[in-house]
Amino acid sequence: MISRLLATSSFTATLASALPGLVHAPHSSALLARSSCSGNTASTRSQWCDYSIDTDYTTEPVDTGVTREYWLELTDVTVSPDGVSRSAMAVNGSIPGPTIFADWGDTVVVHVTNSLSTSLNGTSIHWHGIRQNYTNQNDGVASITQCPLVVGESTTYTWKATQYGSSWYHSHFSLQAWEGVFGGIIINGPSTANYDEDLGMLFLNDWDHQTVDELYSSAETSGPPTLANGLINGTNVYGEDGDSSQTGTRLAVSFTSGTSYRMRLVNAAVDTHWRFSIDNHTMTVMAADLVPIVPYETTVITIGMGQRYDIVVTADQADVADNFWMRAIPQSACSDNDSTENIKGIVYYGDSPGTPSTTGYDFKDACDDETANITPYISKTVSSAQWNDLETASVSRNSAGLFKWYLNSTTMLVDWAKPTLEMVTDNITEYESDDAIIELNEANQWVYMVVQTTLQVPHPIHLHGHDFFILAQGSGTYDSSTVTLETDNPPRRDTAMLPSQGYLVMAWETDNPGVWLMHCHIGWHTSEGFALQFIERKSEIASIVSTSTLEDICTKWEEFQGDYSIEQEDSGV
Known part of the structure; x- marks a missing residue:
């Protein structure tokens, strides 16, 4: 069918x-x-x-x-x-x-x-x-x-x-x-x-009046640029409220009293960590990324780049007001945005939206995670690891004066015209150090990985091809003798925060043959090389690949890149 x-x-x-x-x-x-x-x-x-x-x-x-x-x-x-x-x-x-x-x-x-x-x-x-x-x-x-x-x-x-x-x-x-x-x-x-x-997707984006391609040179030379604005599902105003020069339109969502609504939050920002809330309303959180969790209630939810939360909001505030602010607030602890208090939509009861006069919830400005609240509904236990890899994130300027991120002392620099999957199917066994490859050749074994940083910058770490278990997450330097790992039904998801000056301990099973990327989901950092890749169960990969499709796309790309003299200016991913 x-x-x-x-x-x-x-x-x-x-x-x-x-x-x-x-x-x-x-x-x-x-x-x-x-x-x-x-x-x-x-x-x-x-x-x-x-x-x-x-x-x-x-x-x-x-x-x-x-x-x-x-x-x-x-x-x-x-x-x-x-x-x-x-x-x-x-x-x-x-x-x-x-x-x-x-x-x-x-x-x-x-x-x-x-x-x-x-x-x-x-x-x-x-x-x-x-x-x-x-x-x-x-x-x-x-x-x-x-x-x-x-x-x-x-x-x-x-x-x-x-x-x-x-x-x-x-x-x-x-x-x-x-x-x-x-x-x-x-x-x-x-x-x-x-x-x-079900109201469907609700995207939170940062936004600027220059394109990110135009801003990338600034990100490389001076660090992350301050963006002008943010959008809720592709729309917002620009300028101060009450100013005749204000432009744009706010998202307006109609609520019927007594009805409960599912919303699917996505942080699709290039470099903004959000706090999301709806004034006077309580959210029931029931999924983190694509993992169903034991529901919990909150008034403000923190969401890092690439993360998703499914929430339920009950329309039970019609006796308080007709209009309420829906707020997406950039966290200044890690996000630079000129519109810190005016990235808002409107939730309204009645026939049409008006301008709310409601007050937002109190919260601590921070770029943390919801980890302490997350209990997967399907319980799983993590077994002993067969690998124990420690990766350190750092940043420095290269010889050209450009910022490049390092993970395990390597800045990823892969070639558009030479994908790792093609190297595997061609049985290439020698890789360049800046391919940032780790091989995991045993099937159905546990991998433990610690990512840590001494820098005052948190990072959303995203792993492809797997959900991973969050065994520990905290400030300071990871010390296996003092940090207790949570192995009995720990939170699992595909994107989690590496805390500022802290560590993230991850675990997953080698149950999915392929070449899988792991990277920071801050757009600037991905392009600046904050990534590595895993070749998992290499001997099984060729049998699940259509080499003709792979080669056809690559042949056309090589001709296209040569004809138009296109230069690769970033990490390749």
């Missing part, structure tokens, strides 16, 4: 008028589930067809026999999401791009066409958090699993929705993800909390 779909979330569908110059492709805003699926109602969200929230998808695979097929086209656009016009890149004409929907157990096929015209860009699309079990070639990382896709060409990614919940896709070529090449992924399935309506 093949279902051909192009859809967006309810939030995104309301934004067409807020993005001048963008043409939205036809879509349905419905959250689409298989007609044969039953049991998942507003009061029984823990049920899903023949399965439930108690089903462990890591040991009991789900297969619907359904294929969901999508077409995405990348184009250059002119946008004014906060009322100030600038160039950008879009997916199917919108920022954020269309949301991809699937059901738990579906196969997802996405055809991507590179129609970028003005900047001679290659591209690749990464499906953030999707495990890609035995589908490593579809991870979509330039220089790692493929060569960049050239302008005028298309490629197809195929992967299985083995997990369920909320995630996003984004370009993994240069800084394109923060030029607008991103969108949501919703995989329908059970949840640990009940709710009435």
Whole structure:
């Protein structure tokens, strides 16, 4: 059975008028589930067809026999999401791009066409958090699993929705993800909390009136630039409230009293750590990344770059006011933004939104994590490790005076035209030190990895191809003799914060053959080389790769790069 779909979330569908110059492709805003699926109602969200929230998808695979097929086209656009016009890149004409929907157990096929015209860009699309079990070639990382896709060409990614919940896709070529090449992924399935309506994706982005490509030279020479603004699902105002020169439009979300709403938060920023809240309302958090968790309540949630949280908010404040601020607050401890207090949307009761007069919750400005609150619903225990690797993050200037990040004393510098996956299939066994490769050749063994830094900068660490267990996370230098590792059902996710002047202890199993990237999800830092890669179960990789597809994309890229004299100016990923 093949279902051909192009859809967006309810939030995104309301934004067409807020993005001048963008043409939205036809879509349905419905959250689409298989007609044969039953049991998942507003009061029984823990049920899903023949399965439930108690089903462990890591040991009991789900297969619907359904294929969901999508077409995405990348184009250059002119946008004014906060009322100030600038160039950008879009997916199917919108920022954020269309949301991809699937059901738990579906196969997802996405055809991507590179129609970028003005900047001679290659591209690749990464499906953030999707495990890609035995589908490593579809991870979509330039220089790692493929060569960049050239302008005028298309490629197809195929992967299985083995997990369920909320995630996003984004370009993994240069800084394109923060030029607008991103969108949501919703995989329908059970949840640990009940709710009435699903409002879909809610993206939090930082934004500037210069492009990130224009700002990159400043990031390399002077450190992270201060950005001008932020967006909530692709829109916001620019300028002071009450000032006649203020431009743009705020996101407005209608609440019906007594109704509970699911929202799927994504931090899609290049370099902003957010605190998110809705004045007077309490959030029930039920998933972290694509991992269902034991629900907990909070009024303010902290979210690092690349992280996702599924929350439920009940509309129970109509007797207090008609309008409430929805706030995305940059944390000044690690994020520089000129609009620290005016990145806001409006939640309203009634027929139309007004200007709220509500007051935000108190919080401590910090770039920490929700780790202490996270208990995975499906309990797992971490066994003894077979490896014990210690990686240190640092930064310095190279001979050209440019900032470069080092991980394990290496700045990653991989070649667009020579992806690691192709080296593996060509049976190349010698790698350059700046490929930053660690080989993990034993199957189904535990890996422990400690990443630490002495610098006063926190980092969101993202691992491809796996969820990892957070065994420890704290300030100071990691000392195995004094730090107690949490191995009994520790938090697990695909992105977690390395604290400022601190350490992050991670663990995962070698259960997925492939070449997998691990990197800081601050866009500047990825481009400046804060990354390494794992070749996992090398002897099994060639058998799961289509070498003809790999070679075809690379041949076209080499010709394209040569014809247009395109120079690689960043890490390659």
